[in-house]
Amino acid sequence: xxxxxxxxxxxxxxxxxxxxxxxxxxxxxxxxxxxxxxxxxxxxxxxxxxxxxxxxxxxxxxxxxxxxxxxxxxxxxxxxxxxxxxxxxxxxxxxxxxxxxxxxxxxxxxxxxxxxxxxxxxxxxxxxxxxxxxxxxxxxxxxxxxxxxxxxxxxxxxxxxxxxxxxxxxxxxxxxxxxxxxxxxxxxxxxxxxxxxxxxxxxxxxxxxxxxxxxxxxxxxxxxxxxxxxxxxxxxxxxxxxxxxxxxxxxxxxxxxxxxxxxxxxxxxxxxxxxxxxxxxxxxxxxxxxxxxxxxxxxxxxxxxxxxxxxxxxxxxxxxxxxxxxxxxxxxxxxxxxxxxxxxxxxxxxxxxxxxxxxxxxxxxxxxxxxxxxxxxxxxx
Amino acid sequence: xxxxxxxxxxxxxxxxxxxxxxxxxxxxxxxxxxxxxxxxxxxxxxxxxxxxxxxxxxxxxxxxxxxxxxxxxxxxxxxxxxxxxxxxxxxxxxxxxxxxxxxxxxxxxxxxxxxxxxxxxxxxxxxxxxxxxxxxxxxxxxxxxxxxxxxxxxxxxx
Numbered sequence: 001x002x003x004x005x006x007x008x009x010x011x012x013x014x015x016x017x018x019x020x021x022x023x024x025x026x027x028x029x030x031x032x033x034x035x036x037x038x039x040x041x042x043x044x045x046x047x048x049x050x051x052x053x054x055x056x057x058x059x060x061x062x063x064x065x066x067x068x069x070x071x072x073x074x075x076x077x078x079x080x081x082x083x084x085x086x087x088x089x090x091x092x093x094x095x096x097x098x099x100x101x102x103x104x105x106x107x108x109x110x111x112x113x114x115x116x117x118x119x120x121x122x123x124x125x126x127x128x129x130x131x132x133x134x135x136x137x138x139x140x141x142x143x144x145x146x147x148x149x150x151x152x153x154x155x156x157x158x159x160x161x162x163x164x165x166x167x168x169x170x171x172x173x174x175x176x177x178x179x180x181x182x183x184x185x186x187x188x189x190x191x192x193x194x195x196x197x198x199x200x201x202x203x204x205x206x207x208x209x210x211x212x213x214x215x216x217x218x219x220x221x222x223x224x225x226x227x228x229x230x231x232x233x234x235x236x237x238x239x240x241x242x243x244x245x246x247x248x249x250x251x252x253x254x255x256x257x258x259x260x261x262x263x264x265x266x267x268x269x270x271x272x273x274x275x276x277x278x279x280x281x282x283x284x285x286x287x288x289x290x291x292x293x294x295x296x297x298x299x300x301x302x303x304x305x306x307x308x309x310x311x312x313x314x315x316x317x318x319x320x321x322x323x324x325x326x327x328x329x330x331x332x333x334x335x336x337x338x339x340x341x342x343x344x345x346x347x348x349x350x351x352x353x354x355x356x357x358x359x360x361x362x363x364x365x366x367x368x369x370x371x372x373x374x375x376x377x378x379x380x381x
Numbered sequence: 382x383x384x385x386x387x388x389x390x391x392x393x394x395x396x397x398x399x400x401x402x403x404x405x406x407x408x409x410x411x412x413x414x415x416x417x418x419x420x421x422x423x424x425x426x427x428x429x430x431x432x433x434x435x436x437x438x439x440x441x442x443x444x445x446x447x448x449x450x451x452x453x454x455x456x457x458x459x460x461x462x463x464x465x466x467x468x469x470x471x472x473x474x475x476x477x478x479x480x481x482x483x484x485x486x487x488x489x490x491x492x493x494x495x496x497x498x499x500x501x502x503x504x505x506x507x508x509x510x511x512x513x514x515x516x517x518x519x520x521x522x523x524x525x526x527x528x529x530x531x532x533x534x535x536x537x538x539x
Contacts, residue, residue, distance in 0.1 A: 348484055
């Protein structure tokens with residue numbers, strides 16, 4: 001049969017965002033793929049060169065619209081290294097809690113969208129219902145559900161409102177009772193198993209060579225999690241396990257993400273206990289004044305003076321819900337970052353698409369790409 | 382792994398083409414090398430030192446020169462290392478890392494279109510984020526925001 005190229009995207013239910021998967025097919029068989037990105041490119045790295053350090057945080061929330069906190073944290077860690085600022089311990093715990101709540105929200109969003117792609121409608125409703133509870137918590141202490149702008153160079157914007165930890169514990173209790181229901185809905189469903197088992201296999205060697213990270217890598221049995229390997233924030237003081245599976249297929253990625261949900265709940269519980277016992281400042285006390293308040297109080301002419309800072313380069317990496325994200329921030333002494341470079345985990349995971357798509361059928365593309373958990377905002381930046 | 386370990390392992394292979402190994406907080410070190418040593422260094426770093434994972438390639442425009450930064454990770458050492466080389470601004474090209482780390486492919490495409498750095502023997506160099514036929518390199522310092530450029534965008538698949 002003659003081969004041909006078809007476009008899946010940019011508007012296709014499988015893509016979950018604006019990107020295009022060009023597929024060369026022979027009948028129903030996939031012979032080659034060529035992912036095409038850039039539809040959502042906003043030039044975040046370029047805009048960052050025109051902003052003050054704290055003003056970049058606004059852009060970070062827009063980088064990944066399901067994991068804004070992870071990207072804020074990533075940028076903040078690099079900026080703090082470049083500017084030689086150290087946050088107080090309580091801020092580190094608050095950031096850790098934000099990261100993990102965000103991971104729960106992101107994985108639930110993935111669960112809802114992924115299982116719906118397979119034709120199972122009710123898990124979508126349950127996933128979105130429970131994600132909403134987590135978003136309510138985030139709104140409780142940041143005021144926003146998607147674009148938080150909560151972290152600051154040197155700390156966080158505000159501390160927790162009264163009674164937050166108790167409300168959070170209630171949500172966590174509710175969530176941890178739901179996980180086995182998710183598993184029953186999916187792993188107990190013959191449709192789910194038939195559409196997922198043995199598909200999209202990506203072994204650890206190929207995954208490493210092609211830069212794949214995160215749940216996709218751990219589902220191939222390689223134990224790599226930056227929260228353990230290169231602990232940042234408060235992760236070295238918390239107990240949790242790295243979720244692992246060894247199938248390297250779509251089902252294995254499902255198992256890894258489900259286990260990560262349980263581990264995230266475990267982490268947040270520990271952080272809440274710590275926060276209850278250790279009141280204290282959530283912003284560093286020896287902070288350049290402009291870093292504490294990104295906008296100048298009226299009448300403060302000093303804000304407009306040309307400033308200079310000791311030069312530095314910041315490099316950070318965090319375990320984002322999708323994988324390893326990295327930031328490289330160059331501070332040349334001016335008031336704006338000289339260069340900001342972000343590494344998106346999904347960018348690398350998509351670039352390896354040829355490795356886990358070729359040889360399968362066209363109908364396998366939605367479950368396989370669903371298991372990658374694509375967020376186009378951070379791919380294109 | 383410390384900067385000295387990197388230097389001791391790489392010096393015999395590269396000689397003076399290894400410019401310096403500096404400490405860099407949070408990583409095994411920052412290796413500065415001459416661009417003629419690129420492939421030799423990549424192979425040594427991957428095969429001898431175990432940095433099997435290339436995470437990122439970043440291009441930086443310093444106006445008088447361009448810099449390429451590679452971030453690599455070793456599963457054995459549980460550490461990052463940063464490799465960096467300087468290129469003259471009027472002749473900015475370096476050997477592609479794709480034969481050593483396949484993951485370099487897209488990162489180098491991005492560095493080429495954003496900062497105008499040529500990657501020799503790259504398997505598939507073409508636009509990644511920008512439309513085909515886009516004539517500018519947006520992350521160069523000479524590309525100013527607030528000055529919309531005349532732009533002719535060709536359809537992607539005509």
